[in-house]
Amino acid sequence: MAVEKENLLEVKNLKKYFPVKAGVFRRTVGHVKAVDDVSFNIKSGETLGLVGESGCGKSTTGRTILRLLEATDGEVIFDGKNIHQLDKKDMRSVRRQMQIIFQDPYASLNPRMTVADIIGEPMDIHNLAENKKERNKKVEELLERVGLLADHMKRYPHEFSGGQRQRIGVARALAVNPHLIICDEPVSALDVSIQAQVINLMEELQDDFDLTYLFIAHDLSVVKHISDRIAVMYLGKIVELADKRELFDNTLHPYTRSLLSAIPVADPTYEKERIILEGDVPSPVDPPSGCRFHPRCPEAIDICSEVEPEFKDYGGGHMSACHVTDQEHEAVNDK
Numbered sequence: 484m485a486v487e488k489e490n491l492l493e494v495k496n497l498k499k500y501f502p503v504k505a506g507v508f509r510r511t512v513g514h515v516k517a518v519d520d521v522s523f524n525i526k527s528g529e530t531l532g533l534v535g536e537s538g539c540g541k542s543t544t545g546r547t548i549l550r551l552l553e554a555t556d557g558e559v560i561f562d563g564k565n566i567h568q569l570d571k572k573d574m575r576s577v578r579r580q581m582q583i584i585f586q587d588p589y590a591s592l593n594p595r596m597t598v599a600d601i602i603g604e605p606m607d608i609h610n611l612a613e614n615k616k617e618r619n620k621k622v623e624e625l626l627e628r629v630g631l632l633a634d635h636m637k638r639y640p641h642e643f644s645g646g647q648r649q650r651i652g653v654a655r656a657l658a659v660n661p662h663l664i665i666c667d668e669p670v671s672a673l674d675v676s677i678q679a680q681v682i683n684l685m686e687e688l689q690d691d692f693d694l695t696y697l698f699i700a701h702d703l704s705v706v707k708h709i710s711d712r713i714a715v716m717y718l719g720k721i722v723e724l725a726d727k728r729e730l731f732d733n734t735l736h737p738y739t740r741s742l743l744s745a746i747p748v749a750d751p752t753y754e755k756e757r758i759i760l761e762g763d764v765p766s767p768v769d770p771p772s773g774c775r776f777h778p779r780c781p782e783a784i785d786i787c788s789e790v791e792p793e794f795k796d797y798g799g800g801h802m803s804a805c806h807v808t809d810q811e812h813e814a815v816n817d818k
């Protein structure tokens with residue numbers, strides 16, 4: 484019998500609201516609900532893909548989990564500890580176990596530091612090497628593990644390509660032996676051919692280092708291969724969450740369907756019906772009127788504008804928040 488893995492991360496009703504200030508006195512006139520009541524969990528060794536269009540709150544979710552931003556409300560339980568309640572000292576030790584890889588490999592590496600110092604710095608902060616020799620030996624091993632050369636440690640970031648820089652970012656994250664890595668669009672800035680190489684590397688490392696990933700991307704095709712489960716985010720909320728296969732084969736939410744229809748298919752004879760999302764990408768800064776919850780949903784019905792849909796389980800952990808899903812589900816059950 485397969486052993487059920489434990490949750491490494493539990494996010495419960497997480498909220499992050501940013502104040503909107505205006506006028507001469509910079510008074511708070513409202514809030515941007517960047518993350519608005521988000522809940523999910525990730526089991527040890529699992530990859531949860533978090534997808535959604537630009538501005539829907541993916542990065543803010545990742546940063547609030549890591550406590551790089553303080554939460555407005557909600558809980559983040561990591562390895563059994565409520566991390567938003569930890570003091571500085573306990574947070575420091577938890578921080579070693581939770582790392583982040585950023586989108587832009589050009590901006591996220593200090594151009595004045597050698598690769599040895601970029602990767603070695605987190606080891607210094609957490610006292611993970613006895614001396615410089617041991618630290619450099621570990622840096623060499625990490626460089627080789629991410630597909631670079633030990634010799635590269637003496638060089639500076641500008642001497643590398645985008646893909647190589649992202650490998651350096653991955654080595655830096657690995658330097659402190661983390662359990663969880665939040666990958667914040669780690670391949671979005673790279674050429675498509677390089678994207679696949681970096682994703683393959685991250686999959687190999689996951690097995691070797693027993694890593695758990697929250698993998699953020701704006702494109703479903705990017706998270707398709709690496710994820711076990713996928714959460715779709717829209718205007719600060721998760722609107723659908725399911726096992727990867729289930730999400731692709733039995734999509735429940737119209738918004739996810741439209742995202743799926745935008746994935747290109749590598750077959751010129753295959754004609755795919757593209758579901759176009761009308762209007763601009765909605766922003767939590769200025770939430771749209773009309774259907775308040777999923778404003779550009781191509782299948783909205785009257786009730787969609789009136790009552791916020793509940794995020795509920797339609798079987799086997801396939802969650803969706805949508806009145807249309809409800810209607811379709813009822814129709815199938817009535818047959």
Ligand SMILES: Nc1ncnc2c1ncn2[C@@H]1O[C@H](COP(=O)(O)OP(=O)(O)OP(=O)(O)O)[C@@H](O)[C@H]1O
Binds near residue numbers: 537
């Ligand atoms: N520090 C901040 N102050 C005010 N508003 C912010 C701040 N950070 C993010 N926001 C707003 O919160 C919303 C969510 O932003 P976030 O960067 O999390 O989205 P995202 O889905 O990661 O988008 P992208 O893929 O473009 O990075 C946006 O409307 C953004 O403008």
